[in-house]
Amino acid sequence: MSATKSLAFVLHTQDYRDTSLLGDFYTKDFGRIRGIVKGIRDTRARFGSTLEPFSLNEILFYRRRRGAELHLVTQVDLLDLFPVLRDDLxxxxxxxxxxxxxxxxxxxxxxxxxxxxxxxxxxxxxxxxxxxxxxxxxxxxxxxxxxxxxxxxxxxxxxxxxxxxxxxxxxxxxxxxxxxxxxxxxxxxxxxxxxxxxxxxxxxxxxxxxxxxxxxxxxxxxxxxxxxxxxxxxxxxxxxxxxxxxxxxxxxxxxxxxxxxxxxxxxxxxxxxx
Ligand SMILES: [Zn+2]
Incomplete structure (x- = not known):
């Protein structure tokens, strides 16, 4: 596995097990990827983003072997939440x-x-x-x-x-x-x-x-x-x-x-x- 960084829009997330999220991201360099963000919903967790829908983030993920559907996302940092859009239905x-x-x-x-x-x-x-x-x-x-x-x-x-x-x-x-x-x-x-x-x-x-x-x-x-x-x-x-x-x-x-x-x-x- 090698660590990879990319800019990414959050397309969709769903809860995964007790404290994790399963996320669909559209990355600048690799197109759409799916990844598990382990422990992000844990109250003690320290992540730089809560992965709100369509927010822009920088993510660090470990690419699993070729053909594997899910990657492991270990770091997420929020770059733009587009707050103006969240105030208008x-x-x-x-x-x-x-x-x-x-x-x-x-x-x-x-x-x-x-x-x-x-x-x-x-x-x-x-x-x-x-x-x-x-x-x-x-x-x-x-x-x-x-x-x-x-x-x-x-x-x-x-x-x-x-x-x-x-x-x-x-x-x-x-x-x-x-x-x-x-x-x-x-x-x-x-x-x-x-x-x-x-x-x-x-x-x-x-x-x-x-x-x-x-x-x-x-x-x-x-x-x-x-x-x-x-x-x-x-x-x-x-x-x-x-x-x-x-x-x-x-x-x-x-x-x-x-x-x-x-x-x-x-x-x-x-x-x-x-
Ligand atoms: Zn014709």
Whole structure:
């Protein structure tokens, strides 16, 4: 075993035995890791952090042999608790949602510093006071893009016609299609879907059949703009109420398609009417 230090966001923790915690972390250098933090809940323990959700920490962990699922985390030091977000229910719920989505969509121990930076930028975006809903939508688009799951939003996934007029979004196809292709009965064949958007794996989505729904050009333009722009340039980006609502609906369908269960943070948001 060798000791390794890394910056890490806390994605999730659960009690483990009497005084320990089992933690999911998103580290800057090693992607998502799981580790046991022994004795951290002991009242006599001296740790530099209580590992609050989405807090930024420096952790020291001992990497177990290759293939072992759990590492041993021996030191945790809090770098940023993002206290502003904990005083505001909508921001707290949004930051929790981003952590949970990240935990569910990324594989263990696949290094991707740009995903770590995305999480950091999104929390800073939320701290800045910009719209929490916008922060969530931007996070979703950027995360899909970094994971190679970004839906095709510029051209029909079948005939490559550029999106104009009335186009339809289909989560199962990994993007949009034109009305002509929709009426030609191409939608049912999953093998066609797989080749329609080469970056999209047909194995995802538990084989659910997805229906197509019309999507406005305003929403499609916003999606491709977010994909290209830096987060720091999106703080003040404005969208109409209709586009905002459609974005949320479309991205929710796409996210649901890639998840096997409903996220706790979404259930919480619905409960408090967000
Ligand atoms: Zn088409």
């Amino acid at each position: 909508e921001r707290l719920a949004t930051a929790s949602y981003c952590s949970e989505l990240l935990k569910e969509l990324v594989e263990n121990e696949e290094s991707a510093p740009e995903i770590f930076e995305l999480m950091h930028d999104t929390l800073k975006f939320l701290v800045s006071g910009a719209s929490a809903k916008r922060a969530a939508r931007i996070f979703e688009v950027k995360l899909f893009d970094l994971l190679g799951l970004m839906p095709e939003v510029k051209n029909c996934v079948f005939c490559r016609t550029e999106a104009k007029g009335i186009f339809y979004f289909n989560a199962g196809l990994g993007g949009v299609h034109c009305g002509d292709c929709g009426s030609k009965g191409k939608l049912g064949a999953r093998h066609v879907a797989a080749s329609a958007n080469p970056r999209f794996s047909a194995g995802q989505g538990s084989g659910r059949h997805e229906t197509s729904a019309p999507i406005s050009l305003g929403t499609l333009h916003f999606l491709s703009h977010v994909q290209r722009a830096a987060i720091s340039d999106l703080y003040s980006v404005k969208v109409s109420q209709e586009v905002g609502e459609e974005l949320e609906k479309v991205l929710r369908r796409f996210t649901d398609f890639h998840l096997s269960h409903k996220l706790n943070s979404l259930t919480f948001m619905e409960k408090i009417g967000l």
